[in-house]
Amino acid sequence: MTTGSKEQKRIAIIGAGPGGLTLALILQRHGIQSVVYERELHDQSHERGGSLDLHEESGQKALKEAGLYDKFQTLARYEGEDFRVLDKSGNIYIDDEADTEPDGAGARPEIDRGVLCDLLLQEIHADTIKYGYKLDKAVTLENGMTELQFENGFVDTVHLVIGSDGAFSRVRPLLTDIDVEYSGLTMIELNILNAAANYPELAAFNKRGKMFGLDDHKAIIGQVNGDGRIKVYAAFRIEKDWLETSGIPFNQPKEAKERLLDIFQDWDEQLKDYIRFAEDALLPRRIYMLPIGFQWNRNPGVTLIGDAAHVMSPFAGEGVNMAMFDALELALAIARHNDDFSKAIEEYEEIMYASSSEKARDSDYSLKLCFSDNAAANLAEFMSSIIDQHNRQ
Ligand SMILES: Cc1cc2nc3c(=O)[nH]c(=O)nc-3n(C[C@H](O)[C@H](O)[C@H](O)COP(=O)(O)OP(=O)(O)OC[C@H]3O[C@@H](n4cnc5c(N)ncnc54)[C@H](O)[C@@H]3O)c2cc1C
Numbered sequence: 218m219t220t221g222s223k224e225q226k227r228i229a230i231i232g233a234g235p236g237g238l239t240l241a242l243i244l245q246r247h248g249i250q251s252v253v254y255e256r257e258l259h260d261q262s263h264e265r266g267g268s269l270d271l272h273e274e275s276g277q278k279a280l281k282e283a284g285l286y287d288k289f290q291t292l293a294r295y296e297g298e299d300f301r302v303l304d305k306s307g308n309i310y311i312d313d314e315a316d317t318e319p320d321g322a323g324a325r326p327e328i329d330r331g332v333l334c335d336l337l338l339q340e341i342h343a344d345t346i347k348y349g350y351k352l353d354k355a356v357t358l359e360n361g362m363t364e365l366q367f368e369n370g371f372v373d374t375v376h377l378v379i380g381s382d383g384a385f386s387r388v389r390p391l392l393t394d395i396d397v398e399y400s401g402l403t404m405i406e407l408n409i410l411n412a413a414a415n416y417p418e419l420a421a422f423n424k425r426g427k428m429f430g431l432d433d434h435k436a437i438i439g440q441v442n443g444d445g446r447i448k449v450y451a452a453f454r455i456e457k458d459w460l461e462t463s464g465i466p467f468n469q470p471k472e473a474k475e476r477l478l479d480i481f482q483d484w485d486e487q488l489k490d491y492i493r494f495a496e497d498a499l500l501p502r503r504i505y506m507l508p509i510g511f512q513w514n515r516n517p518g519v520t521l522i523g524d525a526a527h528v529m530s531p532f533a534g535e536g537v538n539m540a541m542f543d544a545l546e547l548a549l550a551i552a553r554h555n556d557d558f559s560k561a562i563e564e565y566e567e568i569m570y571a572s573s574s575e576k577a578r579d580s581d582y583s584l585k586l587c588f589s590d591n592a593a594a595n596l597a598e599f600m601s602s603i604i605d606q607h608n609r610q
Pocket residue numbers: 231232233234235236237254255256257266268269270350351352353381382383384385386387404502522523524525531534535536537538540
């Protein structure tokens with residue numbers, strides 16, 4: 218599916234996260250070349266973030282189009298769908314054990330972010346990705362092309378630029394003045410390495426997937442990763458400057474952990490073990506979001522996918538799925554209209570706006586639910602209503 222004698226117009230993808238890599242690979246499978254500019258010096262996906270569940274209608278669908286579905290099945294962790302919800306006293310509200318047999322129907326198997334990116338990277342021609350290219354600024358030229366200015370001094374000019382450079386996109390300002398806002402959620406990431414061997418009781422308590430301890434507008438979340446660690450998030454619905462005003466010395470891990478334990482002092486001891494047993498490294502993070510239903514002014518040579526287009530809180534587990542769904546839809550639209558990028562962008566953006574606004578609403582609803590009064594009971598009630606609804610269909 219090449220353009221024959223016509224010269225291929227130049228396509229640049231900014232950011233080699235799951236969205237950018239999926240896009241580059243599906244384009245490549247359609248004979249369309251692109252260049253991916255990534256700010257890091259090498260792939261850092263293993264160091265960034267934990268396990269992700271891939272949904273049938275989005276993440277898994279994109280992997281099918283990328284020709285990676287069978288390989289994914291050999292790596293997918295169906296048992297990672299185990300899900301427990303407790304309140305601060307240790308009362309259990311949800312205790313679901315996953316079916317470990319892939320049945321294909323609505324299953325949401327887990328894969329670590331690093332493993333997923335490796336899968337994509339193994340198939341992408343090595344010279345497609347340029348590491349160490351941090352986009353500083355993008356400028357629309359009079360002829361409609363975009364000039365990309367990188368921090369290392371390199372300048373490129375392309376017909377189509379796709380921002381897949383995450384929440385703080387440097388491509389987005391070409392399309393809108395709207396910027397991300399603080400979502401009201403701050404998360405502290407911790408890690409319990411080799412949990413089954415080092416802390417068997419906690420590992421058994423957590424089971425094979427996710428554990429949500431929810432109460433008092435706070436959360437302790439445990440998530441088993443493929444490398445045997447439990448990734449832990451202490452999460453707070455709290456004002457934006459809390460990381461500074463709390464006085465917690467996040468660069469002094471031992472003391473910071475003590476201070477976190479003080480905040481959760483009236484919580485069940487086993488829930489507090491998630492903080493106690495964690496390694497001495499804490500990663501505090503404010504969670505940002507774009508307005509729900511956010512759209513931009515159409516530009517025939519520029520578009521966005523993934524977090525750059527619709528970053529949302531992680532409480533609907535949709536971020537990576539949406540990034541891969543966008544990549545799939547955009548790649549297919551470009552393949553359909555390889556000689557008319559503006560048509561491709563128009564078709565893609567209509568589909569993306571509809572799906573992402575729905576997921577952003579879901580994500581906002583779950584965030585509010587998980588940090589409401591009696592959150593554990595509310596989440597259990599909500600999930601059973603979804604199951605009832607599903608069973609009635
Ligand atoms: C704590 C936390 C937990 C999460 N849990 C889940 C979950 O369970 N399930 C789920 O689906 N999603 C989850 N997410 C969201 C998910 O990680 C993101 O939605 C997903 O990674 C978006 O992919 P992306 O490719 O759009 O962007 P990113 O993954 O952010 O990738 C952007 C890439 O662009 C590069 N880049 C950035 N700026 C530049 C620049 N100026 N120049 C060049 N390169 C640049 C970055 O280095 C990076 O490689 C979570 C997020 C957080 C913060």
